[in-house]
Amino acid sequence: MAKAPVLTPRADDFPRWYQDLINKAELADNGPVRGTMVIRPYGYGLWERMQAEMDTRIKETGTQNAYFPLLIPQSYFVKEADHVEGFAPELAVVTHGGGKELEEPAVVRPTSEMIINDYFAKWVQSYRDLPLLINQWANVVRWELRPRLFLRTTEFLWQEGHTAHATYEDARDFAAHIHRKVYEDFMVNVLAMDVVPGRKTVKERFAGAINTLTLEGMMGDGKALQLATSHELGQNFAKAFNTQYLSKEGKQELVWQTSWGSTTRMIGALVMTHGDDNGLRVPPRLAQIQVVVLAIKGDDAVLAKVRELGDRLKAAGIRVQVDDRTDVPFGRRAVDWELKGVPVRIEIGPRDLENGTAMVARRIPGGKEPVGIESLVELLPGILEDDQALLLKQSRERRESRTAEVSTVEEAVEAAASGWARIPWAALGASGEARLAEQSVTVRCLVAEDGSVPDDEDAPGNVAIVARAY
Amino acid sequence: MAKAPVLTPRADDFPRWYQDLINKAELADNGPVRGTMVIRPYGYGLWERMQAEMDTRIKETGTQNAYFPLLIPQSYFVKEADHVEGFAPELAVVTHGGGKELEEPAVVRPTSEMIINDYFAKWVQSYRDLPLLINQWANVVRWELRPRLFLRTTEFLWQEGHTAHATYEDARDFAAHIHRKVYEDFMVNVLAMDVVPGRKTVKERFAGAINTLTLEGMMGDGKALQLATSHELGQNFAKAFNTQYLSKEGKQELVWQTSWGSTTRMIGALVMTHGDDNGLRVPPRLAQIQVVVLAIKGDDAVLAKVRELGDRLKAAGIRVQVDDRTDVPFGRRAVDWELKGVPVRIEIGPRDLENGTAMVARRIPGGKEPVGIESLVELLPGILEDDQALLLKQSRERRESRTAEVSTVEEAVEAAASGWARIPWAALGASGEARLAEQSVTVRCLVAEDGSVPDDEDAPGNVAIVARAY
Known part of the structure; x- marks a missing residue:
């Protein structure tokens, strides 16, 4: 189901x-x-x-x-x-x-x-x-x-x-x-x-x-x-x-x-x-909570372990929150942290303690796997940096895959239905910009051929980035 | 003159x-x-x-x-x-x-x-x-x-x-x-x-x-x-x-x-x-600039020394600013830092360099004396804490010396001309409070006999602190 x-x-x-x-x-x-x-x-x-x-x-x-x-x-x-x-x-x-x-x-x-x-x-x-x-x-x-x-x-x-x-x-x-x-x-x-x-x-x-x-x-x-x-x-x-x-x-x-x-x-x-269909994904460098350590059950040994691990991660400079609200169902808390986009969830229950492992759920790439509890302090900084880089890469790939090179106003409007268009400013100009506006499409900015910021609106080679906008 | x-x-x-x-x-x-x-x-x-x-x-x-x-x-x-x-x-x-x-x-x-x-x-x-x-x-x-x-x-x-x-x-x-x-x-x-x-x-x-x-x-x-x-x-x-x-x-x-x-x-x-007649005095723990290092003259060796000293103090965790604006007369800059209440001024000129000393002016107690440049990093944290304590002591001494114990509304009004009055709340009460108000004097707060905060307005032994107020 x-x-x-x-x-x-x-x-x-x-x-x-x-x-x-x-x-x-x-x-x-x-x-x-x-x-x-x-x-x-x-x-x-x-x-x-x-x-x-x-x-x-x-x-x-x-x-x-x-x-x-x-x-x-x-x-x-x-x-x-x-x-x-x-x-x-x-x-x-x-x-x-x-x-x-x-x-x-x-x-x-x-x-x-x-x-x-x-x-x-x-x-x-x-x-x-x-x-x-x-x-x-x-x-x-x-x-x-x-x-x-x-x-x-x-x-x-x-x-x-x-x-x-x-x-x-x-x-x-x-x-x-x-x-x-x-x-x-x-x-x-x-x-x-x-x-x-x-x-x-x-x-x-x-x-x-x-x-x-x-x-x-x-x-x-x-x-x-x-x-x-x-x-x-x-x-x-x-x-x-x-x-x-x-x-x-x-x-x-x-x-x-x-x-x-x-x-x-x-x-x-x-x-x-x-954001994705499960909620927000917060870049680790921005996140006020980079890692949340969850107690699955209100077992004394589990509570002691999540608090101790929280202290160790904090001492290692990681922004961490311990979630020991075991009067709230675990599933509901997990969904909530997912919605809030906290980069890493560390889940610990009685069975994990026996194995000396914790489930580590990574919000950004997705997926969950057991990791030795003792190795977490060492592993987490690298995981957070990897996930930071992955978000940037996904953002770049989206822009690249959804940007079309076009040469007419009509093509630009069509491209703007699902992404961005790049069109030579010399081919568009103020009159083309006015025609785009009739279709609720705007010139977001002008960039130079080499990707730099033009000193002059009418420099040869300027490209207009065209899109619908918020 | x-x-x-x-x-x-x-x-x-x-x-x-x-x-x-x-x-x-x-x-x-x-x-x-x-x-x-x-x-x-x-x-x-x-x-x-x-x-x-x-x-x-x-x-x-x-x-x-x-x-x-x-x-x-x-x-x-x-x-x-x-x-x-x-x-x-x-x-x-x-x-x-x-x-x-x-x-x-x-x-x-x-x-x-x-x-x-x-x-x-x-x-x-x-x-x-x-x-x-x-x-x-x-x-x-x-x-x-x-x-x-x-x-x-x-x-x-x-x-x-x-x-x-x-x-x-x-x-x-x-x-x-x-x-x-x-x-x-x-x-x-x-x-x-x-x-x-x-x-x-x-x-x-x-x-x-x-x-x-x-x-x-x-x-x-x-x-x-x-x-x-x-x-x-x-x-x-x-x-x-x-x-x-x-x-x-x-x-x-x-x-x-x-x-x-x-x-x-x-x-x-x-x-x-x-504040005093020369300006503000900022408590060192609050000050965004705890120490200012002034170049007296735009001499190369002096400028190099103030910048180097600034870097060393900063590395030692002191909030420091280097003042190397030697196109502004030194006296004017010194008066300005005094007005702004920066706790410590360190002044360095060519003659100081020869002696390996700097003039250290302390804004809070006042006074100025030469100190070996090499010992500054070690000495300053103690100076700043001493001056922090001195400000609190002066504030306490003022309150104590300008607070009178009184027992009537008339005495309270007289005391409020230059300071505070303490009067038993049982002797004052809401009617006495109303009479004080006619003289623009107010009950600032009630305190218990032992200086604690009363749980009850009418607890026996409550004392009213009475004063003119901003």
Whole structure:
């Protein structure tokens, strides 16, 4: 008799599988205000690990964390015209405070360029104050009409970096550094996602930017998800806020700026990249629980062994949890850890103790085999690294097998039904991009022939990556 | 000729000294919406260290972090009557979202009992789900008419813990554990503040609580500051949200709850407890920069030495920063590090190199003396621990010397002009408390005769700590 599936199978209904997984793995719930979300402890634990890994990389660039207010006077939202136009439809507005109507309504930040630049203009005086490198971890609100947990929520959590530089080149190089050495490095080496770094077309640029760099990932259904962006802002905001510095040569000059962000959307990406019909699969380097040690029965010797093994694994630097809740049926706990995607389960019962072995279940390749208990401490680090590498390999193979080389708009639309298309930008251009949009297909990014990120939208050999996207 | 003071002296004008210090040490700026604040990188660094130390202690209790939405439907704010009455005057309300007036306005959370309990009611089913121990790090908004940076701001950052338990005793013990083993331990052993743990009177309780536990600190001007609170909520919210569990005996029972919070106000407390006329003094265990190594001149040998010494100190586990900005005058940099309160400055110039010594300036006791460079790595950990202990001792001595034992309301008011008063609660009572309030003096907390926290407001021997407060 076939077991009833725990989740709606991906092949049957991918969006429903996604909702099922988020619900059953206890990652998040819908909030009461439309589009908001409650991030449950297991989901938030993923975010905390993402924050820790990202924060280290961000600080290594010399960037410091700070915190700017949630509420921004509505009048600020007229300063940079493109930026304002981009965000106006999404704003949440506070009109009453302390029981009274406010003289000036306040916008709940949708992003912080408008308020941070106000302070940059005060803090930057001389070339000695540059580069000014600031990041904040914060919540933002963008009114969302078609919400989906983690992917598009009215409130989300993110980091937003904001920097000011003396020259165009410094700003450009910094935006590129964040793009590749912070974001891409984190996504490839921690999230095990085979992301594609590229530049956005003019149409897809951030409101107020002169260039937007992006990382695009292919999800399990072949659609694309934009994972993080890094923007060159040129002098657009510097002009709007009159942010000037006294150069070494004694001249007043406008600064050059960048901004860059990554969000809780990465949790949704994790689910849709590595999840399977049994649940999530968390890359070992990210996992807050890398190994769970389960007592099959509430036998004293078994409980003593799982606790002792837990202590030894912890001492060896492995992030481990002991599951000794033997009042909950073993099968239910095993399914739950599988749903949550913990990379390795070590299961120990009375018979295992007699044999000196434990059943080791590997979530990522799948499968289960007995292993000598005494050899676990030595074996596990290698298993975790192998499984980390396997996830990245599977992600790469999916992208490669589901990406088609095409040369016409029609072929691109067809390919986008099940994956990505690569098409020469010279053959597509802005007019082809507009025709794709009629079919809900977008240019995710432009890449150079050799896979690098083009310095120029119209460089010969540029290839457009085309897909349907979340 | 006397040097012009860097800050307004404390004795001249304490509030202005506080503002001066926050400004010149670059801790924070006022935000554009009244009462909001920008936490600058050096100030935010203090908060990050507080978060790290607190988060570890919170997780050791078995509490898990999660995240609940910023926006709460206005209709939720009718569920627990006392709670609602307490917060109604401070609410910020979003009435427009996505360019339209909302059908139901949303409140920007002033605290999260109202939304978290909605989910607790769903998540708690059986005794097996208890205790449910949740914490979140978040921003909250309470409209503030008399704002002061860090102490009272319209938006502030905090952690808020929310827990549900099977029995009254479990909830009571957990609230007490957070009070003493998390908050007090952190404040005494990291912030070096000699705080007094006690319980609030009925008048001073949190809106909706059956008991509020508090930690009160004496500031440099003798006033009191409430530093963190831990509340027993009884079954008030359980009744409002109908949060029930199936007991082992198969009966439906209401849960017992706690909530507890600590905020960016602790940064203001740090300033007012340890600051002096030259600036802040940061306790070494908190400091994100424990030691700064300054190159006096841009001499090659000097620069090489400060960098090498910085590397060695870092390798020894000391949080160190190298200041080799020799294009900024040395005196200005020294004053700046003094303002910022970095515990130890190591100053090295060409003459020091010849002697094999460095000038070591200790911010906490004050004073400066030459020390052999080679012995620094060995000496510094002891110096930092001594200075940590000295700050706590100074904080205790101030409280002891400025606290008077009194027996009448009049004496209590007189003592509160420059410090604290201790008065038997039996002699004061609710009527005496009301008379104190007419003089802007409040009962900060009740303590038992032996210094412990009373289980009962009216236990014989209870002493009221009475003061003016921030």
